[in-house]
Amino acid sequence: MTPTTEMYFWDLAKYGEMTTLHLGSKTWIFLNSKRVVAEIIAKRGSMTNTRSPMPVSSGIVSHDRRSLIMPQEAWAEPRRVMHSLLSGTALQQYGEWQEMESTQMMAEYVLKPRSWYRHHYRYANSVIHRIAFGERLQKSTKELEDMQNCVTFFVGSIGTSIIDWFPDLAKLPKFLQVWRLYWTPLGDWNYDVYRSWWDPIRRQVEEGTAKPSFVRDVLLNPETKYSGSDEDAMYVALQLIEAGSDTTREALNIMVMAALEHPEVFSKARAEVDRVCGTGPDARLPRLSDMEQLGYICAMAKEILRWRPIFVVTPDHTASKDFEFEGYTFPEGTGFVINEVPVGNECERPDDFYPERWMDGHETDIAHGLWQFGGGRRICVGYRLAQRSLFINIARLVQSVDFKPAGFYNPKVLNLEAVNEPFPVQVTMRSKDYENLIIREAGVAGVMEDAKLVRDTL
Template sequence: MPVSSGIVSHDRRSLIMPQEKWAEPRRVMHSLLSGTALQQYGEWQEIESTQMMAEYLLKPHLWYRHHYRYANSVIHRIAFGERLVKSTKELEDMQNCVTFFVGSIGSSVVDWFPELARLPKFLQLWRLYWKPLGDWNYNVYHSWWDPIRRQVEGGTAKPSFVRDVLLSPETKYTGNDEDAMYVALQLIEAGSDTTREALNIMVMAALEYPDVFRKARAHVDRVCGTGPDARLPRLRDMDQLGYICAMAKEILRWRPIFVVTPDHTATKDFEFEGYHFPEGTGFVINEVPVGAECERPDDFDPDRWMDGHETDITHGLWQFGGGRRICVGYRLAQRSLFINIARL
C-alpha cells in the first residue's frame, strides 16, 4: 500500500510490510507470546486494572479516558519498562497516530492500484496531502523513542521489551535505529488503541443488553464470591470464567474494530472454486459480513461462543487476522479484555 505503508509509515510499519521485510520485526516481537512474558505482563495488567477500577469510582464521567490510560500504561510498561508519565497532548498525539494511520489504509485509490506509485514523483499529486502526515507521525514517534533509547545506551533503562529484546545484542536485530523505533512504537499503538476501543464497545453492549451482564455477574460471583469474602477476579480465573472470555469474543464480532483487514497477497497463481487468481492478487477479510455469518447477528450474545473454545480468542474469530501474520499480541489483548470485563 504505497500511501498507508509507504508515505504515512515510512515503509516501516510491519502490519503492512511485504513478507520479505516483515520477517525480521516479527521475529523480535515473537517474544511477546512466550509464557514467561505473559506471566510478567499479567502482573502489570492486574495492577493497572486495579487503578482503572479506582478511577471509575472517582471519576465515572471520564470512563472512556480510563480505558485509554489503562491500555496505554500497560503496553508502555511492557515496551519501555516504566509506568506512563505523559502529558494529555502527548497522549492525544499518540492516539492520533493510530487514528490517522488506520484512516489512511485504503483511503487513497493508490493503495488499491499500487501501480500508480510508479509514476514520476512530480505526477504523484497525492504526496502533497499524505507526506506531511507521515512526517508528523515520524516526529511524534521520535519524541517517545529518543528518551528510552538514551536510557538503554546509558545503562539506566529498566527491564523492558526495548532493553531486553529489541536493543539487546543477544537478539541480533538487523534493523537500524529507525526500524527499531517503528517496531517499539507500533507495539504501543496497537496495544493501546484497540483495547481502548473494545472496552468502549463493552460499555455500549452493557447498556443495550443488561441481561447478558447480569448473567456475567453471576458467573463472576460464583468464582470470586460475594459479600465480605468477595475478591477481585484474577487472570488465573480465565479457565473458570469461560463466559467472560466468550464476551470478549462477542465484543469483537458484534462491532468489529477493523472493518477490513490489511490485505494478504498471493505469492503464486492459483485456482479456487472456478476462479483464477494471479500472483500478486490482494485479499482482504470483510469483517462485518464475516461476523454476521451466525444466527441473530445483530444481537449481543456471548453464548454463541460457548463451544469449548471460548478461552481461545482466535478460534472462529478473524479480528486478529490469521495465518503466519496473525496479530502478535492477541493473547495479551485477550487477557486485558478478560480482566477488565470481569472486574467491571
C-alpha cells in the same frame, strides 16, 4: 461503524461467499464466509501472507516501516521479534502489570464514575506503554493526542490517495510525483512524534538504566540479533503502542454498550464471577489466573468483538504466487480481504449479544473462530495480550459496577473515535462492599494516589 457502512459490507456478501472488486489496478476478493476465510487465509497462508503495494500510506506516511502493511519480505524480521509477546514468560511478566493497571482503573471508577470512558483510555495506553517501554505512562495530554493522531491520520491515509490504487504511478520520476507535496509533511510529522517517544527509552537502554520491557529485553537485546536499523526498531515499538492502546479502549466501550442493551447477560456473568471470587465483604478481585474458571467472561470478550467489530475489513492478504481454489484461478497479486460484517454474523441470532455461542471448549482462545485479529501468518501477534486485558477488566467491571442508560443513544452507533463520552451512561458501584474492596486493593497495589491524580485532572 455506522449502519450505512454495515449495510454496504452486507451488500457485498449478497453475491456469494466471495465478491470481486476491481479497485484501480488492484483486484480484491472479499471473503464473506468463515469457510472461505479459513481455506484461503489460514490453510493457504503461506501463499497469501504478503501485502499489496501502497506507496502513500505504507511508503510516504509510514516511511516503509509499518509492519501492518509491509510486504512479506520486509515483514518477517519485525514479526520474529514481536513473536516474543506470545511466550509464556512474557505473558506472566506483563500480566502483573495488566492487573496493576486494571486495579488503578477500578479505583478511578470509584473516584470518578462519570469519566468511565477516559479510564478505559488511560488503562489501555498505560499498560501497553509499560509493556513496551517498562515505565508507567507519564505523558502530557498533547503527547497522547499526537500519538492518537498518528493512528488516526495513518488509517485515514489508507486508500485515500489514488496512488495507492494505481501503485505503478509511484515509479514516475520524483519531480512528477506532485502528491508528495501533500503526504510527505504527514509522514515526517509522524516520524518526529515517534522519535520523541523513542529516543528517551533508547538512551536508557544504552546507559543501562532501563527497566524490564519489550524494548530492553527483546528489541534492543543483542541476543535477539534484530537485524533492523534504529529507525526500524523505533517503528516496531511504537506500532505496538498504537495497536495495543486504541483497540482495547474501544472494546471496553463496546462492553459497556452491551451492558446497556443486554443486562441479563451481565447478571449471568456476575453470577459466574461471584461463584469464583466470593461476594460481599468476602469477595476478592478477579485475577488472570481465574481465566480457566471464568469461561463465560472469556466468551464475553469474543462476543464483544463479534457483536460490534472494531475492524469491518482486514488489510488485504495478497497472493505471492498463482494458485487455484475450487475451480477459480487467482493470479499473483490478488488481494483477499476478510469481510468481518457477514463473517461475524454467520451465526444464529446475530443481532443478540450472546456469549453462549462461544462456549465450545475454545472460549479461552480468543482467536479461535474469530477473525478480528486477522488470520494465518499475518495474525496480530499481540492477540493474547489483548485477550488478557479484556478478560481482567471485563471480569472486574462485571463484578463491581452497574451500568444503566443516562439518555437517548443509538446502539448501532458507538462513536468509537469520540474523545468525549461516546454514549450516555449512568455508572454506579454495586455496593459499598465492592467500593471498599477496590480501594483496599488499590492501596495494596500502590496505585491509589495515581488514581486520585487522574481524578483531579479529569
